[in-house]
Amino acid sequence: MTSTPEASFRDRVLSLVARIPEGRVMTYGQLALLAGQPGAARQAGYVMNALMGGSDLPWQRVINAQGRVSTHKLGFGDMQERLLMSEGVAFDSSGRCDLARLQWWPPEAAPASPERLL
DNA sequence: TCTATGACTTTGG
């Protein structure tokens, strides 16, 4: 094949999102990193914005590095948090969840230290 | 081709 763009940054991000297990989350920066573009967190968000929640992907499992959702100002209200809570994700009164415990890493990109929980 | 945009991140006050 001639110069086939293997997969756009966009496609890689969406593929990763599709693989996030229920009750787990990934951050924009993490998606960018695993998509091969460390530092392109904003673009990961740009890709998600293009979905506008009209996708079959578990878009609600993508949150920011602070452990909070970034869709409040977009007309989603607190829908994302509710969707995540229905999957078992707990948010504190500040609207943050425990990233250290809930952030998911694909097996092939698992961090060196698989911190065992509990 | 160039400019503008943005569901981010990090750092500093």
Add this chain to the structure above:
DNA sequence: CCCAAAGCCATAG
């Protein structure tokens, strides 16, 4: 804890 500014880079027009 809250707020502001700078850095970041793929997409859209």
